[in-house]
Amino acid sequence: MSARRFRQRPLAIALAATLAFGSQRVLAADVEVRTPPGGGFAVKDNGGTNLRLFVDGTSGQVTIPFLTSAPTQPSFVCFQTATGLLGQCASGAGATGATGAAGATGATGATGATGPAGGGSTGATGATGPTGATGVGVTGATGAAGATGAQGPTGIAGATGAQGTTGSAGPQGIPGIAGNTGATGSSGNAVLSGATAPSGGIGVDGDFYIDTSTDQIYGPKTGGAWGSPTALLGATGATGAQGATGTQGATGTQGATGATGTQGATGSTGATGAQGVTGSTGATGAQGVTGATGTTGVGATGTTGATGSVGVTGATGAGATGATGATGGQGVTGATGATGAGVAGATGATGATGAGVAGATGATGATGAGGTGATGANGATGATGATGAVSTYVKNFPMAGCYSATAGPVWDLPVSNPATPTCVTGSNVQKGVLNFTSGSSAQMSFLLPPTLTGSADVSLVWSSPQTSATGTWTLTAVCTIANGTTTDDPAYLPFWSPAQDTSPAVANRLQTTSGASIVYPAGCAAGTYMHLKLSWTAGSASSFNADTLQIILRP
Numbered sequence: 291m292s293a294r295r296f297r298q299r300p301l302a303i304a305l306a307a308t309l310a311f312g313s314q315r316v317l318a319a320d321v322e323v324r325t326p327p328g329g330g331f332a333v334k335d336n337g338g339t340n341l342r343l344f345v346d347g348t349s350g351q352v353t354i355p356f357l358t359s360a361p362t363q364p365s366f367v368c369f370q371t372a373t374g375l376l377g378q379c380a381s382g383a384g385a386t387g388a389t390g391a392a393g394a395t396g397a398t399g400a401t402g403a404t405g406p407a408g409g410g411s412t413g414a415t416g417a418t419g420p421t422g423a424t425g426v427g428v429t430g431a432t433g434a435a436g437a438t439g440a441q442g443p444t445g446i447a448g449a450t451g452a453q454g455t456t457g458s459a460g461p462q463g464i465p466g467i468a469g470n471t472g473a474t475g476s477s478g479n480a481v482l483s484g485a486t487a488p489s490g491g492i493g494v495d496g497d498f499y500i501d502t503s504t505d506q507i508y509g510p511k512t513g514g515a516w517g518s519p520t521a522l523l524g525a526t527g528a529t530g531a532q533g534a535t536g537t538q539g540a541t542g543t544q545g546a547t548g549a550t551g552t553q554g555a556t557g558s559t560g561a562t563g564a565q566g567v568t569g570s571t572g573a574t575g576a577q578g579v580t581g582a583t584g585t586t587g588v589g590a591t592g593t594t595g596a597t598g599s600v601g602v603t604g605a606t607g608a609g610a611t612g613a614t615g616a617t618g619g620q621g622v623t624g625a626t627g628a629t630g631a632g633v634a635g636a637t638g639a640t641g642a643t644g645a646g647v648a649g650a651t652g653a654t655g656a657t658g659a660g661g662t663g664a665t666g667a668n669g670a671t672g673a674t675g676a677t678g679a680v681s682t683y684v685k686n687f688p689m690a691g692c693y694s695a696t697a698g699p700v701w702d703l704p705v706s707n708p709a710t711p712t713c714v715t716g717s718n719v720q721k722g723v724l725n726f727t728s729g730s731s732a733q734m735s736f737l738l739p740p741t742l743t744g745s746a747d748v749s750l751v752w753s754s755p756q757t758s759a760t761g762t763w764t765l766t767a768v769c770t771i772a773n774g775t776t777t778d779d780p781a782y783l784p785f786w787s788p789a790q791d792t793s794p795a796v797a798n799r800l801q802t803t804s805g806a807s808i809v810y811p812a813g814c815a816a817g818t819y820m821h822l823k824l825s826w827t828a829g830s831a832s833s834f835n836a837d838t839l840q841i842i843l844r845p
Contacts, residue, residue, distance in 0.1 A: 336462075364452075479510070488516050683739045683843040687822075689732070689836045690722030697722045701732040701824075708732065709826075712835065714798070723753070723835040728761075728828035734839075735821045738769070742816035744844035748786050749804040750824075751837040754793035760829030762790045763803060765839075767822050769814035782823050783811040790829055800837065 325331050325347025333343040344353045368379040479496040482488070488499040488508055498509035499516060506519035690699050690711040697711035701724065709724040709732045724732055750763060766782035786805050794801060814820060826834055 487519070490514055490516070682845065685736065685841045685843065687734050687839045687841075688722075689724040689838065692720050692722040699724065699732065701734045703732055709824075709836070714835070721837070723837050725833050725835050726761075726824075726826035727833045728826065731823055731825040732836075733821060733823050735819065737772070738814065738816060738818050738820050739843060739845070740816050741845045742810075742814075742843060745807045745809055746844065747804070747806045747842040748808055749802055749840045751800055751802050751840075752791075753798050753800050753835045753837065754831055754833070755797050755835070756793060756831045756833075757795050757797050759793045759831030760790050761793075761831045761834045762827045762829065763788055763834075763836075764825045764827070765822060766825070767811050767814065767820060769811065769818040769820045771813075772817070772819045778819070780821075782821070785811055785822075791834075793831060793834070798835075 323331055330347045331345040334341055341355055366379050369375060481498045482493050483500040483502055485503045487501055493511050495511050497511050500507050505522045507522055508516040508519045688700050690697055692713040695713055697713045699711045707730045709726045709730045712723050712725045714721050714723055765786040767785040768780045768782050770776050770778045786808050788803050788805055791803055
């Protein structure tokens with residue numbers, strides 16, 4: 291081996307010897323690496339591409355590829371031949387002479403013939419002479435390698451050479467062995483507490499103890515005893531003077547008028563009223579017309595003769611009684627009966643001619659006897675008016691509420707996969723919602739109104755923390771007769787199944803999904819007890835929040 295070759299790779303030789311003989315120095319605390327049969331130990335860079343170190347597990351040879359391109363260094367690395375231990379070279383190895391100036395390269399001489407190998411035994415190695423100046427002779431042909439001579443005595447350490455330039459950074463070394471676990475430290479003191487005074491068995495010397503019922507502290511514990519306590523709270527201070535009364539705050543603005551309530555249902559038709567009072571008696575008919583006075587008899591003037599006898603008084607005219615008036619129409623006061631038409635009395639007989647005295651005027655005929663007509667019968671009861679239109683019933687069901695930051699459900703939550711009550715807190719609005727994940731649900735029950743024959747309109751207000759994400763709501767329902775004859779645990783039936791919804795492009799914006807003229811499930815009639823079940827199935831969204839469900843029940 292030439293000196294030139296050794297100077298370029300002294301570290302590789304030393305490492306190879308160290309790893310080859312290193313088993314003599316293995317200790318119990320060392321990290322041991324065992325190569326697999328036919329394999330070796332390789333160290334690569336952090337990318338796993340470049341080989342930095344390789345140890346052949348069979349031969350023990352060590353390869354460090356970096357050394358093939360490493361710059362030349364001024365110092366040697368030596369090792370013990372028995373163990374392979376690395377270290378600085380011992381003193382006496384011969385001082386390195388100063389490097390002479392490089393001479394001009396001489397012409398290459400002809401290669402001399404190789405001399406025959408010597409057959410004598412190798413003589414003892416002579417003492418190392420001082421290093422001569424570097425010659426400029428022509429490089430001769432490489433002679434055959436001679437047998438290794440016995441190791442000569444260690445030469446005198448040469449003078450320390452000048453500090454060489456700093457070499458490039460070497461590859462990352464193998465991580466060091468983890469250190470042994472340190473001894474357990476001594477225990478520190480503690481501050482204990484309890485609702486009573488401490489007993490001697492609590493704590494150790496140096497600890498403190500607070501009695502929470504009396505607000506007193508004990509300690510430090512000394513010689514196993516706690517000693518007397520010290521109060522943590524001072525005496526109550528004197529009551530401060532009452533502050534001046536603050537000015538009255540401004541009157542708050544009047545709250546907005548509440549919304550008008552829905553119109554109540556039309557009341558049932560009242561009972562028929564009692565029969566009306568009988569009408570008053572009709573007015574008395576007018577008096578009949580007086581019969582015409584009979585004509586005065588005219589006797590011719592005769593000679594005055596003897597007074598004749600008084601003529602016979604004419605008979606009183608007897609007018610016939612007027613006919614009874616016709617019965618008045620029903621309900622109307624009877625009309626006054628027609629006045630009886632009294633027949634004029636017959637004309638008295640003409641007095642005898644002569645001095646007969648004129649007959650007296652006939653008496654007035656009697657008043658006709660037409661009586662008051664009978665009271666007409668009550669008119670028939672008028673027909674009942676048509677029933678007014680019945681208002682629709684509106685039901686609003688909020689999902690949840692918030693008490694400060696604690697959310698609670700308004701709807702009933704099942705044991706399996708329930709929706710989750712959640713508080714939504716804004717700068718102004720604090721509200722509760724139910725958060726639905728895929729397959730979760732919530733339930734609500736209520737009594738249907740007494741008049742129900744039509745269909746229902748449904749509206750659901752909801753939101754989502756995810757933008758432009760999809761999901762599907764489903765509302766099922768079932769009704770129970772509330773008369774003590776049916777178990778209130780029926781299976782739900784289809785009620786409302788809207789199409790898949792997509793959340794708005796801005797997170798947590800309110801959205802409304804609606805359906806109209808939805809037919810009630812079988813068995814849901816007026817006055818029955820209705821159960822609702824709201825469910826949600828995920829599309830691309832992971833969850834939706836339900837705010838309020840509104841149902842408009844049409845009669």
